[in-house]
Amino acid sequence: MENLDDDSVRRKGSTVVAERQYKFSWDFIGDTAQGRPNLGNMTRIEVYRLFQYTLRDVLEQSYGTEEADRLLYRAGFLAGTELCEKFVGRCESLSEFVKKVEDLLIELKIGVLRIEEMEKDTARFVLTVAEDLDCSGLPEVGHAVCNYDEGFIASLLEFQTGRPFQVKEVDCWCTGDRTCRFEAALTGETA
Numbered sequence: 568m569e570n571l572d573d574d575s576v577r578r579k580g581s582t583v584v585a586e587r588q589y590k591f592s593w594d595f596i597g598d599t600a601q602g603r604p605n606l607g608n609m610t611r612i613e614v615y616r617l618f619q620y621t622l623r624d625v626l627e628q629s630y631g632t633e634e635a636d637r638l639l640y641r642a643g644f645l646a647g648t649e650l651c652e653k654f655v656g657r658c659e660s661l662s663e664f665v666k667k668v669e670d671l672l673i674e675l676k677i678g679v680l681r682i683e684e685m686e687k688d689t690a691r692f693v694l695t696v697a698e699d700l701d702c703s704g705l706p707e708v709g710h711a712v713c714n715y716d717e718g719f720i721a722s723l724l725e726f727q728t729g730r731p732f733q734v735k736e737v738d739c740w741c742t743g744d745r746t747c748r749f750e751a752a753l754t755g756e757t758a
């Protein structure tokens with residue numbers, strides 16, 4: 568886990584990057600109270616989605632759909648890890664961790680997380696996110712779109728358990744469902 572954030576090495580792939588300008592730092596979030604004394608720290612969900620889906624458009628044009636999805640997954644993973652480190656921390660028990668994360672995701676208006684199924688022996692989980700930030704209200708397009716959330720959830724599970732998970736969205740507003748549902752299994756085991 569520690570090496571993933573190493574300045575000089577990209578996660579998986581081992582491509583050495585000599586210098587980076589945008590390694591994530593909370594400095595990029597900045598002091599919003601100072602920076603936006605009148606407009607404040609809130610914006611509209613349309614703005615968030617405009618940003619995500621325009622970035623996704625150009626990622627897909629540049630790298631193809633599969634790679635664009637993978638990049639979003641990795642970004643979600645990074646976001647989840649950073650949020651956990653800053654606001655949650657490792658907990659004594661998984662249930663305590665889940666409660667803290669559920670509360671955080673509601674406070675930040677990311678979505679309403681629930682663990683639907685948990686098999687402790689096999690470390691398989693089914694989780695739902697209602698009113699999800701990325702897709703709730705989108706029309707049905709025949710496939711799930713929440714790759715960012717997949718990575719985000721994978722990072723949460725890995726953060727607390729120390730074990731790597733692969734997460735797949737199986738229901739989504741974009742598959743005609745009214746909540747997002749994710750299956751998580753340890754990496755290397757079939758989901």
Ligand SMILES: [Zn+2]
Binds near residue numbers: 702711
């Ligand atoms: Zn979804």
